[in-house]
Amino acid sequence: MAVSIVKTDRTADVRRAVELLGGMKKFVTGGEKVIIKPNICAAKDTFTGAVTDPEMVAEVCRMVAECGANPVVAESPIYPFKGSRVYQRAGYADFKSKYGFEFMDIDSADSREISIPRGRAIKASVVCDAVLNCDKLINMPVLKTHLQTVVTIGLKNLKGVVVGKQKHIIHLQGLHQGIVDLNTVVKSDLTIVDGIIGMEGTGGPTNGRPVKMDVIVAGDNVVEVDAVATRVMGGDPMKVEHIRLASEQGLGSLSGFEMVGDSLESVSARRDLPKTPGLNKILITDIGVRVMNLLRDPIMLLTGGERVVRKARLGELIIDEALCDGCRLCIPACPVDALAYGEQLDCDYKLCIQCFCCAEVCPRGALKKKF
Numbered sequence: 001m002a003v004s005i006v007k008t009d010r011t012a013d014v015r016r017a018v019e020l021l022g023g024m025k026k027f028v029t030g031g032e033k034v035i036i037k038p039n040i041c042a043a044k045d046t047f048t049g050a051v052t053d054p055e056m057v058a059e060v061c062r063m064v065a066e067c068g069a070n071p072v073v074a075e076s077p078i079y080p081f082k083g084s085r086v087y088q089r090a091g092y093a094d095f096k097s098k099y100g101f102e103f104m105d106i107d108s109a110d111s112r113e114i115s116i117p118r119g120r121a122i123k124a125s126v127v128c129d130a131v132l133n134c135d136k137l138i139n140m141p142v143l144k145t146h147l148q149t150v151v152t153i154g155l156k157n158l159k160g161v162v163v164g165k166q167k168h169i170i171h172l173q174g175l176h177q178g179i180v181d182l183n184t185v186v187k188s189d190l191t192i193v194d195g196i197i198g199m200e201g202t203g204g205p206t207n208g209r210p211v212k213m214d215v216i217v218a219g220d221n222v223v224e225v226d227a228v229a230t231r232v233m234g235g236d237p238m239k240v241e242h243i244r245l246a247s248e249q250g251l252g253s254l255s256g257f258e259m260v261g262d263s264l265e266s267v268s269a270r271r272d273l274p275k276t277p278g279l280n281k282i283l284i285t286d287i288g289v290r291v292m293n294l295l296r297d298p299i300m301l302l303t304g305g306e307r308v309v310r311k312a313r314l315g316e317l318i319i320d321e322a323l324c325d326g327c328r329l330c331i332p333a334c335p336v337d338a339l340a341y342g343e344q345l346d347c348d349y350k351l352c353i354q355c356f357c358c359a360e361v362c363p364r365g366a367l368k369k370k371f
């Protein structure tokens with residue numbers, strides 16, 4: 001089909017983005033169960049650019065209901081966040097009473113293990129039953145950066161259909177390919193990106209800088225939508241590993257499809273995107289850090305002392321002790337138990353797999369990736 005672009009600062013214009021694709025009736029029919037999956041990853045309001053605007057989600061529910069179908073909004077936030085607090089802060093706690101449509105916390109709903117026959121990194125996952133049983137899935141990410149995957153848009157938003165701590169398996173087996181694997185079994189029928197307030201910077205997906213991007217991007221193919229939305233932020237989808245892999249594995253194209261509505265140029269700007277360091281930079285820094293450690297504390301290093309103080313290398317976790325207030329929320333977020341709190345927060349770098357799940361949940365932005 002096509003990807004539509006609407007330059008706007010009004011959530012109601014999501015209707016125009018879908019009409020440009022032929023209208024909601026092209027995607028859903030009367031009597032169907034339609035799951036709408038926003039991004040409500042953390043206890044943040046829409047002005048932070050971290051979560052999909054509930055007003056836009058409600059408008060999509062109305063469009064689905066007008067087709068005679070039954071919309072249900074469903075989400076599971078970043079583990080170990082509790083849904084109740086997250087949904088309260090993000091404006092979804094009273095979704096049913098305010099807008100009249102069902103809202104489901106995936107972590108409290110029934111789920112089951114599914115196999116992923118085409119999976120290269122993950123062969124199975126535990127996914128919400130309602131998502132597996134629905135007739136149509138409408139994917140509604142927000143347009144933002146991610147310190148590990150550069151951007152998080154439609155493909156990555158589907159990680160939220162995996163229940164609670166089960167999301168850790170994707171990090172343990174390989175995040176980029178794991179995202180693609182999941183998208184081979186959980187398919188988006190329509191993807192609508194809320195880019196009215198997005199996020200840039202290395203603090204994404206929860207602690208980046210909010211930016212008014214004033215755009216909605218929509219389409220029937222999630223890879224094509226992600227490719228266009230990445231370009232809206234001035235990025236190259238070929239350099240975003242999970243988007244490139246999804247395209248190479250036949251889930252969609254990065255170019256050559258029709259675009260309708262406003263021009264890409266009219267909504268694009270060069271945003272501050274996290275970079276992936278080159279191999280040569282990693283090697284040079286590694287050697288440099290080893291030499292620095294040797295000069296700083298040679299006896300402890302040579303005798304295999306317990307604690308060798310060193311700066312984080314490129315790609316590693318940095319703990320900003322000045323910002324950390326000791327809340328310990330990050331500790332259960334770590335899939336390999338690399339974090340512990342004694343007198344202060346410590347990371348066992350030998351265990352750390354650099355997934356940055358801890359940084360995603362830190363409410364104070366005290367955990368960062370070394371770029």
Ligand code: SF4
Nearest residue numbers: 324325327328330362
């Ligand atoms: S790093 Fe962040 S999440 Fe972890 S204990 Fe400190 S403030 Fe809490």
Ligand code: SF4
Nearest residue numbers: 334352353355356358
């Ligand atoms: S400490 Fe390392 S492995 Fe654990 S969540 Fe943080 S980045 Fe991931």
